[in-house]
Amino acid sequence: MTQRFVCIHGHFYQPPRENPWLEDVELQDSAYPFHDWNDRITTECYQTNAAARILDQQNLIIDIANNYEKTSFNFGPTLLSWLEKHRPETYQAIIDSDLSSRARFGGHGAALAQAYNHMIMPLANLRDKRTQTRWGAHDFEARFGRKPEGMWLPETAVDVETLEILAEEGIAFTILAPHQAKAVRRLGDKEWQRLGDVAIDTRCAYRCNLPSGRSIALFFYNGAVSQEIAFSDLLENGEKFSHRMVGTFSERKHAELSHIATDGETYGHHHRYGEMALAYCLRDIEKHQLARITIYAEFLSLHPPSQEVQIFENSSWSCAHGVERWRADCGCRINPERNWQQKWRRPLRAALDWLRDRLALLFEREMRSFNSDPWTVRDTYIEVLLDRNEEHVKNFLQKTCARPLTAEEETRLLRLLEMQRHAMLMYTSCGWFFDEVSGIETVQILAYASRAIQLAEESCDAKLEAEFLEWLERVPSNIEKYRHGAQIYRLLVLPTRLDLRRVAAHHAIASEFEGNHRTHQIYSYEAHNLTYNQLRAGRILLATGHTRVRSHITWNQADFSFAVLHFGDHNLNAGVHEFKSKDAFTAMQRELQTAFERSNLAEVIRLMDRHFAPSTYSLLHLFKDEQRKVLNLILQKPLEEINQTYQAIYDNQFALLRFLRDIGAPAPQALVAPAECVVSARLHRLFSSPDVDPCALKAIVNEAERLTLALDDETLGFAAGRQISRQMDKLAHAPRNLAFLITINETLELLNQLPISLDLWRAQNGYYAICNQLCPSIQKSLLAGESGLTEWFEQFRKLGQALKVGMI
16 A cells, blocks of 8 residues: 555635625626626636646646645635535535535545634633634534544644634644644653754644543644745646645655645645646646545544654744734735735724624623523524424524524524624634735624624614724824724725615615615615605606615514616615604605606605615616616616617618728728627627527627627627526537537537627536537447537537537
């Protein structure tokens, strides 16, 4: 049996980007053409590692490999929650990979758990350490269907107390950086070998004996190779990667483990095509029997530690000063060339520590009426986070309290628990990692703090914000306009805070554009109109209504009266206030409608100010996704008019533009731009149809070629790729349909003539699946002389070449 083992670990994680009030990630234009950065990184990394391409010398795909099945990996629970909701196919591939890996690795799964929301554990108090560990383990078990054997510590930040909690919770091992090892000795020896100039041997597992009498296994990854993968060019060549991994073995006869750990995003996001280098590396090692691919749990079961280790307390993998990056101006930064200080880190942590401790006192006091052990209740609240189905939550509340609860008590209990959830989310490590306190990561954790403060006021009538702002005034910014954390909080956090009234305003405005005047699901809220009335005068509209808004998270609800005056474009005025009584609502409605029917719009506006001020709203107050949707609706008509103008220019000047291209003369941009817009729009319409008409596509392609149009629209490649993917799905249901196969080939041939970058990832997966399913039987039929298959086989081979797949 081989004594050489290779293990590659990927730490897959993104900081939570959810709006703390909406419980979802809003539109992020910086991630265009994707909806947000989670979406973009999933496409570039998480989904590609489930289907990584292995190429031959001609750059044709000869295999598609699932990297998760052969590597050790962990996913942050908050990221998995997002994937489950928004990219279920990728999410399921990750879950399934752990299941299939168990057959490969002697019953041990490839996945590790992670401390829940990437809190720096040595800087957390004992209660938070315990909850983070329990939430991470419970989340893992609920998703992967087994208890975790190992757990990833955020930033590998560690202290003995954290290891004690891992061991107490049944975690067998964790992974650390080599410089986190302080001293080693063989089991049974008395003398310790201090480590400093001499680095730890990373090729085996170590036992860390703990003060409680428990122990935990520790693996120290190869730092040099990990650094080369993350920050050098090692991922440019998969064969070079594999040789580097096996080049770390010694000539000794006992078992050795060559292993590395990096951010999982290294493979595809930070390094484009990094997932392909990883897949090739693993294949090369197996194909040439250079070593045995393993994971930590399997290696630990085969080769238990023969040495003991002590760790450096308060150390991590990404800060040379221990864990100072998350509490001090230690010099660690992203951009050393920018002369920015990080003196803000310590007072920011102090402010959050103050808030955490105040919230803890409130939580303990208010929970006494529900349960005598509030922190155990918090530990079990992960059950609700994993399943917010109302019946399931009610069962949790009944189990927690062992007595019937009123609706108000249910809401108060849920608010208290949510307050604690946000009190932990505000410690997400990314808030301190970067250079400036006004960065989006720090603003995000301040938003969690703001939500916790709001929940404390709603559940405990506690006023904490003013004093919290005093703490934030001690947090200096590098940017003059922000000055300090309190100003950042006021400018960047408070405008995003919302309550049920703001949700009601969103509902009132959005409903007029969506035409939905009954029930409206708004992220983690629901708005239901109990009364609605609408009057029109040409393009102008007046809507009045009585709506009930309810939170799916804390179950609090309230009734609101609203009125919306819409002038037919982006000019809109809305008013919302708490519903007082049916008589008051009827009187307000009558006044507004009377003025509107008299065409006295000035009076309508005056009345709305009188009834609703200062709670008036406009399109500016819509949440980002709905705002963009509404703006697209508003822009639809002017864009149609512009497109008609462009179409007229194109029709009238087509011959002239073609003549200029034919003689090689430069064409004025005033002629080229309309032509590109018209052709792009025609292609988008064609790609969005259920089936592409090859004749129509050929005509557009010929025009684009003749006019040498740039078609500078990066969404065209995605749209074309989705169309080919739909055709491949149809082919999968009838793979022997020769006519349809020919049509796909003709379509691809035409698309390849367009100046766009085709997204063929899904189509390639579809072809690969058909190959594995059908080609063996087809080849047998060919050898048997079955008639009619030769042309099909040639067309299928041609399709593979067009998709850059060389399977047959």
